C-alpha cells in the first residue's frame with residue numbers, strides 16, 4: 001500500500017499519479033488534499049509520513065508546489081527518509097543508496113510524463129542492501 005498526499009500545488013499531479021498507480025494495479029491510500037483550494041502542506045506531509053513510519057503503508061509519495069516544504073515536513077518524522085527527486089537518476093539512486101521510503105516532487109516543477117517515470121523508478125528500484133549504505137543510513141538516525 002502506497003500512501004499519497006499533496007497540497008493544492010500538487011493536487012493535479014497527485015490525481016495523475018493515483019490514476020497511473022491504479023493502471024499498474026498498485027493500491028494507494030490518499031491522505032488529501034481533495035481540491036485546488038489553498039491549504040497547508042505540513043498537514044498532508046505529516047499524515048503520509050506517519051502512515052509510513054508506523055508501517056501502515058510501505059512507501060509514500062508527497063507533492064506540493066515545489067516538493068520542498070512537504071519533504072522538509074516528512075523528514076522531521078523519525079524513520080522517514082523522504083527524497084525530493086525531479087529526475088529518474090536521483091529516484092533510482094535514493095532507493096539504492098538511501099533506502100528512501102517517501103518520494104517528494106513539485107507539481108509546479110515537473111510535468112506529468114516525467115513525474116510518472118520518476119514514480120515508476122522509485123517504486124521499482126529495490127534497496128541495494130550494501131553494507132556501506134546500511135552503515136550510512138544508520139548514521140542518519142544516530143545523534
Ligand code: RB5
Nearest residue numbers: 009064065066067068069
Ligand atoms: C504553496 O503556495 C507552496 O508554498 C507549496 O506548495 C510548496 O511549494 C512549499 O514548499
